[in-house]
Amino acid sequence: xxxxxxxxxxxxxxxxxxxxxxxxxxxxxxxxxxxxxxxxxxxxxxxxxxxxxxxxxxxxxxxxxxxxxxxxxxxxxxxxxxxxxxxxxxxxxxxxxxxxxxxxxxxxxxxxxxxxxxxxxxxxxxxxxxxxxxxxxxxxxxxxxxxxxxxxxxxxxxxxxxxxxxxxxxxxxxxxxxxxxxxxxxxxxxxxxxxxxxxxxxxxxxxxxxxxxxxxxxxxxxxxxxxxxxxxxxxxxxxxxxxxxxxxxxxxxxxxxxxxxxxxxxxxxxxxxxxxxxxxxxxxxxxxxxxxxxxxxxxxxxxxxxxxxxxxxxxxxxxxxxxxxxxxxxxxxxxxxxxxxxxxxxxxxxxxxxxxxxxxxxxxxxxxxxxxxxxxxxxxxxxxxxxxxxxxxxxxxxxxxxxxxxxxxxxxxxxxxxxxxxxxxxxxxxxxxxxx
Numbered sequence: 001x002x003x004x005x006x007x008x009x010x011x012x013x014x015x016x017x018x019x020x021x022x023x024x025x026x027x028x029x030x031x032x033x034x035x036x037x038x039x040x041x042x043x044x045x046x047x048x049x050x051x052x053x054x055x056x057x058x059x060x061x062x063x064x065x066x067x068x069x070x071x072x073x074x075x076x077x078x079x080x081x082x083x084x085x086x087x088x089x090x091x092x093x094x095x096x097x098x099x100x101x102x103x104x105x106x107x108x109x110x111x112x113x114x115x116x117x118x119x120x121x122x123x124x125x126x127x128x129x130x131x132x133x134x135x136x137x138x139x140x141x142x143x144x145x146x147x148x149x150x151x152x153x154x155x156x157x158x159x160x161x162x163x164x165x166x167x168x169x170x171x172x173x174x175x176x177x178x179x180x181x182x183x184x185x186x187x188x189x190x191x192x193x194x195x196x197x198x199x200x201x202x203x204x205x206x207x208x209x210x211x212x213x214x215x216x217x218x219x220x221x222x223x224x225x226x227x228x229x230x231x232x233x234x235x236x237x238x239x240x241x242x243x244x245x246x247x248x249x250x251x252x253x254x255x256x257x258x259x260x261x262x263x264x265x266x267x268x269x270x271x272x273x274x275x276x277x278x279x280x281x282x283x284x285x286x287x288x289x290x291x292x293x294x295x296x297x298x299x300x301x302x303x304x305x306x307x308x309x310x311x312x313x314x315x316x317x318x319x320x321x322x323x324x325x326x327x328x329x330x331x332x333x334x335x336x337x338x339x340x341x342x343x344x345x346x347x348x349x350x351x352x353x354x355x356x357x358x359x360x361x362x363x364x365x366x367x368x369x370x371x372x373x374x375x376x377x378x379x380x381x382x383x384x385x386x387x388x389x390x391x392x393x394x395x396x397x398x399x400x401x402x403x404x405x406x407x408x409x410x411x412x413x414x415x416x417x418x419x420x421x422x423x424x425x426x427x428x429x430x431x432x433x434x435x436x
Contacts, residue, residue, distance in 0.1 A: 015106075015107060015110075017107075018104065018107035018108060018111055019107055019108075019110045019111030019114060019115075020111070021111070022108070022111030022112060022114075022115045023111060023114055023115045023118060025115075026115035026116070026118060026119050027115075027118060027119075027122065029119070030118075030119045030122040030123055030140065031122065033123075033137065033139060033140040033143060034122070034123060034126045034137045034140050036139060037126075037135075037137035037138060037139050037140055038135070038137075055136070056127050056128075056129040056134055056136055059124075059127055059136050059137075059138075059141050060124060060127060062141060062144070062145065063120045063121075063123055063124040063127075063141065063144060064120075064124065066116065066120050066144055066145070066147075066148045067116075067117050067120035067121055067124070069148070070113045070114075070116045070117040070120070070148070070151065071113070071114070071117045073113050073151070073155060074110065074113035074114050074117065077109055077110055077113060077155070077158060078110065080158075080159070080162055081106060081110070081162070084100065084162050084165065084166055085097050085100055087166050088100055088165075088166050088171070091166070091168075091305070092168075092171055092301070092302050092305065093298070093301045093302065093305060095297075095298055095301065096171065096175075096298055096301075096302075099171075099174060099175065099178075099298070100165065103161070103165065105157070105158065105161050106158070106161070108154075109154050109155075109157075109158045112147075112150075112151055112154055113151060116144070116147045116148065116151055119143075119144060119147065120144050123137055123140045123141060123144060126140070168302070168306075168313075168316045168319065169319060171302065172299065172302060172316070172319050172320055172323055173323070175295060175298050175299050175302075175323070176299070176323035176326070176327070178288065178295050179292070179295045179296060179299070179323075179327050180327065180330075182288065182292050182295060183292065183327065183330060183331060186290065186292055203340075203348075203351065206242065206348050207242065207263055210241060210242060210263035210264055210265055211264075211265050212263070212264055212265060212266060212267055213261055213262075213263055214241075214261065214262040214263075214264060214267065214268045214273070215258055215261055216243075216258065216259050216260045216261065216262060216273065216276060216277065217256045217257065217258055217259065218253040218254065218255055218256060218257050218259050218280075218282065219255070219277055219282070220253075220255050220282055221252075221253060221254050221255045221282075222252070222253060222282040222283050222284055223250065223251070223252050223253070223282065223283055223284070223285060223286045223287070224247050224248070224249050224250065224251050224252075224253055224259075224280060224281075224282055225249060225281045225282065225283045225286070225287035225289070225290070225291075226249060226280075226281035226287065226289060226290055227245075227248075227249060227279060227280055227281075227290065228279040228280075228281075229279075231279050232276065232279040232350070233341065233343065233349055233350060235272075235275050235276050235279065236262065236276075236349050236350065237343050237349060239262065239264050239266075239268065239272060240264060240265070241262050241263055241264030241265075241349075242262070242263040242264075242348060242349060242350075242351070243260055243261070243262045243263075243276070243349065243350055243351070244260055244261045244262075244263070244350075244351040245259065245260040245350070245351065245352050245353050246258060246259055246260055246353060247259050247260075247353055248290075248291075248352070248353040248354065248355065249287070249289075249290035249291045250286055250290075250291035250293050250294055251353075253282060259280070262276065292355060292360065293355070293359075293360070293363045296324070296327075296360065296363050296364050297363065299320050299323060299324055299364075300320070300324075300363070300364065300367050300368060302316060302320055303316070303317040303320035303321065303367075303368045303371075304317075304367055304368065304371050306320070307368070307371040307372060307375060307378065308371070314375050314377050314378050317368065317372070317375070317378050318377065318378060318381050320368070321365075321368065321378070321381050321382060321385050322381075322385075324364045324365070324385070325385040325388055325389060327364070328360070328361060328364060328385075328389045329388060329389055329392040330392075331357060331360060332357065332389055332392045332393040332394065332398050332402075333392055333393075333394050336354065336355065336356050336357055337352075337354050338354070339351055339352045339353065339354045340352075357395075357397070357398050357401060358397075358398075358401040361389075361401050361402065361405060365382065365385070365405055368382065369382060369405070369408060369409055369412055370412075372412060373412055373415070373416040374416050376413070376417050376419065376422040376423075376426070379409060379412055379413045379416070379417065379426060380413075380422070380425060380426050380429065382409045383406060383409050383410065383413070383426060383429045383430055383433075384429060386402050386403075386405055386406035386409060386433055387406070387429065387432050387433050389402050390402045390403065390406070390433050402433070403433060403434065406430065406433045406434050407434055409430075410426065410427075410430045410434055413426040
């Protein structure tokens with residue numbers, strides 16, 4: 001079930017799914033409204049004459065005008081979207097294009113204009129005028145006029161959205177929000193129950209209880225995008241074995257590389273191996289659903305581009321550092337999932353390749369630190385970030401990882417900062433976390 005949900009989320013992220021869905025609904029809506037117009041008679045009295053069209057010629061002119069305008073604006077919207085994607089790609093990196101495709105408003109606007117165009121064509125085709133019989137779907141035409149009014153408002157909202165969506169602060173804020181949602185979803189991420197005391201048993205001893213080691217190989221090359229953890233646990237339990245995974249979502253796999261081992265007392269059949277491999281989704285690109293580092297790398301890429309000599313924008317880099325600091329402060333207060341997972345009978349079933357705090361910290365700040373040489377403001381902000389994270393860190397191992405990064409930041413500052421006042425400022429701040 002979760003695997004189906006994964007593919008559905010991927011489908012929603014495409015730029016065509018929502019517009020096509022809107023178009024299909026609109027076609028059905030047009031057919032239904034025209035049928036309703038054939039059944040009921042529209043009143044000619046009162047305010048009806050101001051809103052409903054009764055002349056076939058007037059109806060054709062109105063629908064033709066609306067349909068022509070909508071398809072024209074749809075082309076403009078598509079062009080503006082491509083321009084925004086081009087600017088975002090050149091300024092922030094091509095990997096961020098998918099984030100813009102996730103924006104639901106862009107999909108709705110494009111689908112709305114195209115569906116209104118098709119709606120007008122369907123209604124226009126239903127107008128009949130022959131042998132003294134005239135059929136004008138007045139209610140359907142009124143809805144077309146109303147849709148045109150709504151689309152005008154949508155165009156204004158769309159232009160406003162595009163104008164702010166390519167601003168650096170907005171892009172960074174959106175990625176930070178995505179990371180926050182991922183953190184809440186993935187940590188803790190359960191796959192069976194976790195062991196309370198990992199030192200209370202010997203993994204080697206448990207492995208030795210199984211007589212056969214079955215090797216699991218990647219069926220194709222690509223990035224590991226998703227692992228259906230619940231189904232995988234069920235399959236392993238049905239084999240009465242123990243699976244050890246060598247990779248996690250976000251890692252690149254080569255065809256036939258060993259992705260794991262399944263320890264059991266029987267040789268696995270071809271069907272059982274295929275059943276296990278079906279729980280792994282391998283694609284051509286990375287995916288953010290189970291890979292926290294993917295979104296972090298997006299933020300890091302923005303910071304690194306900002307620090308490049310061609311851009312030289314330390315303010316954007318500092319904004320990225322601030323948002324990553326907020327994420328790491330949250331992660332420094334939680335326990336990362338154990339790599340050991342047990343079933344309902346308290347038997348060890350999965351040895352997973354899990355992400356730890358130091359790994360996330362490395363992904364967040366290593367490249368920014370490496371590219372920060374020569375930018376005192378960024379180096380000093382990195383040191384301030386380490387001080388802040390260290391203040392939130394609850395575990396000793398977390399604090400050691402933060403202090404390690406603080407020392408590396410200090411070394412970069414000593415080697416690259418030429419101004420004595422800036423270096424003195426860095427050294428003063430480093431005393432709060434690094435002991436000489």
